[in-house]
Amino acid sequence: MTKRNALELKAVKKNFGRAEIIRGVNLDVHEHERHVIIGPNGAGKSTLFNLISGRLKVSDGSIKLFDKNIHNMPAHKVNRMGLSRSFQVTNLFQNMTVMQNLRCSLLWSEGHKYAFWKSVMKQDRVTEHALALAEELNLSSQADTPASLLTYAEQRALEVGCTVASGAEVILLDEPTAGMSRTEANDAIQLIQRMTGKNTLVVVEHDLSVVFELADRISVLVYGEIIATGTPDEIRNNAAVQEAYLGTEVH
């Protein structure tokens, strides 16, 4: 396993007014690793994601993506540098069909930019790619269904697909299995593993069984600070974690 860092957070802080939500987070995510962030409610997991993905500005500290600073960049620039994310609440182009969602997600990575002189439908590479993605997502039969009419699990799958489609190397998934039944969650995990084989993955997750199945390494975020990072076994045996988190909130 290569030791290059895909993501590197140094002393990242974020406060809203006087309320400090993130209080100096240091975190390294290795390339090709599946890194899961866990923590109790209100620990600041989503805020951390928003900081990394450029949705929020950091108050202090630095975030590096493959050794380049990305903090305080607008989200689309962060994306172009190789990072994409999904959202806790399904966040698709609701009025578009599955294929349209996938196509939109592919346009930039296929280099079409803001072109207004060529037809999207004539871009065979995009079409092929989108069809392949739909296949992988098990959504081929729903290709022409508007996203808003998909089932919840399908929407989540499409969300993962779109995130991957944007061509990013580092992918942030915010609670990809939230609100799913056991079997749905298992399918989702398999899908994620299948889809993101080549990527670096950072996941926020609540469901601990999912966490231990998925993660190469785990970081535990409590009250805006990472209190431990390590392999699943290390985390399981970490006293501080048990005290701060596992002990109080076991599913």
Place this chain on the structure above:
Amino acid sequence: MFETIAYSILNGVLYGTLLFMMSSGLTLIFGMMGVLNFAHASFYMLGAYFAYTLGLATGFWVALFLAPILVGAAGALVERYGLRRVHQYGHVPELLFTFGLAYVIEELVALFWGTVPVPYKAPASLDFTAFSLMGLDYSMFKVFILLVAIVMFVGLWLLLKKTRAGLVIQGALSRPDMVGALGHNVPMVFTFVFAFGCALAGLGGVVGGIQFVTDPGMAFMMGPIVFVVVVLGGLGSVPGALVASLIIGILQTFFLSINFSLAGAIGSLGIEDSGFFGVLWHMETTRIAAVLPYLLLVLTLIFRPRGLFGKREA
């Protein structure tokens, strides 16, 4: 120069307080419901017309109280049977709904009261000169407007700070998503706030209609300026609306009262009064005053979209 400044402040404060009466309601409605009510100035107009018609029967003082209540009732109806229905489609249709409503109200007013200004005059008890300042008379009615505005601001402040309903509204102003969590009947609160905002505008109309003109064009005349006030003050901020009203009132009056142009101050420098820069160079402040609010609107939105006191962006 002292005279000019004194006049500007006096007239500007008067104009500003009228602006505040209208904009406070608009900013409340926006802050709470996210609806930028295009028809807000129409309710101001309704206030003036209701007060005029009621006044014929009951006299001014009764109308002063009844007319805003009627306007508020009209606002409640609009919210209940119009806006609430449109709400599900999103904010743009809401905006368009009020846009269309403004036209309809203007037409209906013109239908019932005619297109000519109605003779809506100050009551005799207020129609005398209160004081003279450097050769110009100030009528008691102008003083009365100031009083009404002060009472309104204090009342609004007390309502928002000291009552339970006020706290709910305040909470909603800063965190609209939280209102539901408070367990209050959100649609009821919306209707109430909309009606209340409209009633405030109606009160503005009751006195503004006398100070200015009561004709069907009065809404379209005031509408855009009220937006400017609300945007400049910060959407959803009542103190912001007050400060912005006074700023715009005084600034505009000041621009009208002085005789200034770049050419007049610095000399024409051989620049002719033609061509883009020539015209600007020779432009007198009186002519700029009319576009000043729009200039402020655009500049505010570009450089500080949250306005002076706003907590969040539009």
Place this chain on the structure above:
Amino acid sequence: MATNTAAGGASNLLRFWPWVVIPLLALILPQIFDSRHGITLLSHMGIAIIFALSYNMLLGNTGLLSFGHAVYYGLGAYVAMHVLRMVNDAGGEGLPLELIPVVGAAAGLFFGVIFGSFSVRRAGVVFAMITLGLGALVHSSSLMFSDFFGGEAGLFGNRVAAPSLFGVDYGSNTNTYYLVVAWALIAAIFIYLLRKTPLGWMANAVRDNPERAQFVGYNPTIVRFIQFALAAMFAGLAGGLFVITDEIVNDESVGQIQSGIVLLGTYIGGIGYFIGPMVGAALVTVLESSLSSYTEAWVLYFGLLFISIVMFAPMGLVGIVHTQYLTWKAGGWKGNTGIRLYMLLAGLVGIFGAICVIELSYHYFRSWDPSAPFGLMGFTVNATTALPWLVSFGIAIIGFGLMLFHGKPMLARRISATSEGGNA
């Protein structure tokens, strides 16, 4: 797959027939309405259609509600007018008349780039307010900078004193009309094709979910900006054509009323459909020009129509037709066609009654002598007596009442009955 619009969805019907029917209609109409005024009205419709299509690039495709789109229409018109006058002054030498609209388009693009650069950073209310302010600013300056704008009298030109590429005599209104049709067709094709490009797709994406668009690599501001500039360009083209048909341009073409009318037309037609703005713009142009000859209340009718569309049919007139068509195609009309027609009829009766009430009111409140007999729907009535009021209100109440309290529940029962029957 069909259009990439929100509610347009996939429908071959809405995709192809307009491209055949509308140009055909455009060629046939001047044969029927062959008076000069009729031809001018048709030309105005053509211009309004381009303008509305360009507006819908903002509202429908990108979700940008503008209250100042006439700025680009008007500035395009002014610049085109100056070029036309230069050609006139040069004794009819220079740019051919057919290309004058291109000048307008270039001017629209130019100002679109300038004003767009700072107004599209945010969508929603902020954008709407900026456009409102800009519109008012430009309109006010049109009276201040009279060198360029010609004051409130405006500028005049002469389209005949300009060369033609094809040797056409544009003294005739009909020839000018065909020029408008040609440009309208070109503009419509371009605007239609634009929707199919990566930019057009991402415009929809940014409208629906700007955040998501960022996470697939797009900067929503730039998407909006390009759409805005291109829309301004087409608005300028429409302005340039207006200069040719009317040979006059004045401050009203940059004014708020012009901005309001294009918004009205586009929305009434239906912003989710490509032909929606076309239908709406044509309808509004006709109504605006002819309704006022028949009733004083035309502004009120306009306002009520607009509000009803916003409240009851947010997808516009085309949306109503399309929804009903889809239902019909899906067999939703089976067994209840009669009820639907009955509801339509009852609704029309209600509207008829409402119109009677409004006309009576206008006569009663507005005329100098309300008791003077006046003609209402072919009857001569006296508005100071109770009878016409009772009858009018009666018709309105019966019409709407039957539609809402008889037809609607009946339809609902029938539909639920059929679907239950289907399940059983």
Place this chain on the structure above:
Amino acid sequence: MQLNKKAGLFTGTMIGLSMAVSTVTWADNHPIRISYIEPLSGPFANVGDAGLKHFRFAAEKLNNEGGILGRDVEIVAMDNKQSPSESVSLVQRSVDNGINFVTQGNGSNVAGAIVEAVDRNNRRNDDKVLYLNYAAVDPALTNERCSFYHFRFDANSAIKLEALSNFMTTRDDEIDKIFLINQDYSHGQFISKRMKALVDEKLDAEVVGDVLHPIAQVRDFSPYVSRIEQSGADTVVTGNWGNDLSLLVRAIDSAGLDVNTYTYYGGGLGTPAAVGPRGEDILFQVSEWHADVNVDEGLEEYEKWFVEFKERYPEIDWYYHRIYNQMHMLKNAIEEVGDADDVVAIAKAMEGMEFQSPTGTVTMRAKDHQILQPMYISVMDADAKYDADNSGVGFRTVANIPVEEATDTTSCDMRRP
């Protein structure tokens, strides 16, 4: 009005389309029609409506006396919504319907557009049309932009100022400091410029202030009044009309300022009612006629005309004396030619025509088609015999300006067919 055609929205529209496009053939005794192109809806509808009543009334009077060439005169009302481009297409609609005369007066910008449209039509088509302007006062229309097909029956702005300044010379002792306040568009800009020149030329007074304000946007004139006060002016000259005038006068009055206000449109529709007694003895107007002229000069016939109009339309007064002149001069011209369709000949007959108006002889100047007529300076007076618009105040003549003193020079270089 074609009220019977109000056959519903949709049918109305359909009829409208077919009406607009059908060419109607007329019998020999068909009426002579005049298109009246004015705002009949929107904020200026009351002005357009009042003018229409004037024309309808005058037409009826003519018809009772046998009409023109034995044919009736019919006024066809068209709503231009105060929009120049709408007016252009209404000119076209008039031509389509075989109407040879259009009349309009509100808004010099609209007038300019109509002149242009009429010229263009007459250049390109055989169905020619004549434009009779009864109120648009922009001097350009009879100077650099003059047209053979345009006739103006109102005194233009230059003539009004000429008459006004001639009157002011007789009041030199009480006029020392003049303040100009006008609407910021060509009408007001012209007055501001021209009046300054006239003051320099004729009066022993100075201009102490010159302000342009946006048209129809000012609600509160007190800042302007404070400027008037500070300038020490004793006289205000304004070309304002409508609300802009009544608000100005009200603001001057409520600030207790002691100045005389000279106006064009002090007697205009709605203004006396809005100003009321506050304008008494301080609000002057320059006009070609006002109601008490009939009383002063014993014009019994014309007084009957006035009273009859008032009985018909109790809410307004006969105000546009020019419409009387215009209709009679048109009648004379058509009857001289003997053919209501030969527009060019009618125009030629009208050129230089003299007409015995109740107020004296008026002449249509051949060079630029500007009417020359005696003018009156009058001041608001509660004791006048006839109130204006039931306001309780009327006007009292303070000076008659003879034709020779109510004239201007023209630079018109007309292209004649």
